[in-house]
Amino acid sequence: MLYPVLNAISDQLNSSIYKKWGETINGTSEIVQLNNIANINDEKNDLQNKIIFTLIKVEEETSLKNGNFYTKKEKAQIIKHQPPIYLNLYLLVSVTKKTYKEALQLLSDTITFFQAHKIFLIQLGDEGSGNDGHYRITIEQHEINLQEVFDMWSNLGNKHFPSVFYKIRLLKIFDFEKFEDTKPVKKIKVQYENNYH
Secondary structure, eight states, X not given: OHHHHHHHHHHHHHHHHHHHHGGGTTSSSOOEEESOGGGTTOTTOOOTTSEEEEEEEEEEOGGGOSOOSEEEOGGGOEEEEOOOEEEEEEEEEXXXXXXXXXXXXXXXXXXXXXXXXXXXXEEBTBSXXXXXXXXXXXXXXXXXXXXXXXXXXXXXXXXXXXXXXXXEEEEEEOOTTSEEEEOOOOOOOOOXXXXXX
C-alpha cells in the first residue's frame, strides 16, 4: 500500500514539473522518481538530475489507535475485525540536478506544487481500502532542525542535496480478508438482584 500511494503522488508531481520544464531537465519525461537517495552513488541506479522521493519514517497515528472492531454491512450483516491503523509517512524530497541554480528552481517548483495540492484523493482499485479503493491523504511540510538534517544526511551516506521534508497524514491500512461474520445484538436483557434484606 505504501508504494502505490507514494508512486501516485510522485506521478502527479512529475506531470506538473514536466509540463513546465519538458525534457530539458534530463532528456526524458521521467523527472520524479520514488527511490532511496542513499543509492545515488550506485552505478545501477540513475538518480542524477531528478527529483527523488525517499520514505524516511513510518509512524502510527496513536490518536486513532482505538478503532471500531465491528462494521455493519448490507442486510444488517455485522463483521468483526481488527481496527484499521492509520499511518503518517515522512517523505524526503531531494533534487539531484547538477546545476545548483536549476536544483533550487526545481525545489521551488516542488514546494509550490505541494502548496497548491495539500489533499490527494488517490484511487487504487478495491484492494482493501474500505472506501471503494479511494484513499484521502493530506501532505504538509514538516520542519526538522539543523542537527536532525545533519544526522539524516550522514545516515544516508551522501552529501547534502537541496531538499524538503513532508509529512503525509493518515494513510489507512485495513485487511478486509481477515474478518469474521457475527450476529448483531438485537436485545439486551438486564437482570437486577436485590441484595438488601
